[in-house]
Amino acid sequence: QQQVKQSPQSLIVQKGGIPIINCAYENTAFDYFPWYQQFPGKGPALLIAIRPDVSEKKEGRFTISFNKSAKQFSLHIMDSQPGDSATYFCAASREGGSEKLVFGKGTKLTVNP
């Protein structure tokens, strides 16, 4: 059972565009929703994270939108740049117990010049 469903699998935009990556989850006990960014040949690194007590969080050009009732969250990249080309993973975890992260399958983003 896939606990975090991510779409699309790949995405191509032009420089300056606003790519949007979506994730949906089933487990209502999840209370932490991070996005990781991975460049080729590197390990993933935390980009931005949100808790369910807020509907939006913004850090620079990156914004997470969170819809608790729909059990969905998304990543928006404003004014995208070729340097944003990477694979993006959403994830979720719940407090207590192992608190381990459950990852989506990833989205490969290409930003063309």
Next chain:
Amino acid sequence: DADVTQTPRNRITKTGKRIMLECSQTKGHDRMYWYRQDPGLGLRLIYYSFDVKDINKGEISDGYSVSRQAQAKFSLSLESAIPNQTALYFCATSETGIREQYFGPGTRLTVT
């Protein structure tokens, strides 16, 4: 120096061989993880450890074993490698009570 290091970075081995992937960290974190990444499948947890005496199976532990030799070292072993274990393997660490995980640079393993 990198906070989380993995050795080797690339490895080609034959079916049936035993192989060990090593992870070391200088972050002082208690928690360590091993993930496997396959194209289109994302990151899947193999094993995780919350301290030297605590080892837990993840979602895909079959065919793998681990050893936590010290707080800073966590090794992943493939007792008898098979071709479908060809993948990119990542080690990660986190601090107790903090959900952010820090990933190493990965080991690309090919089993022929």
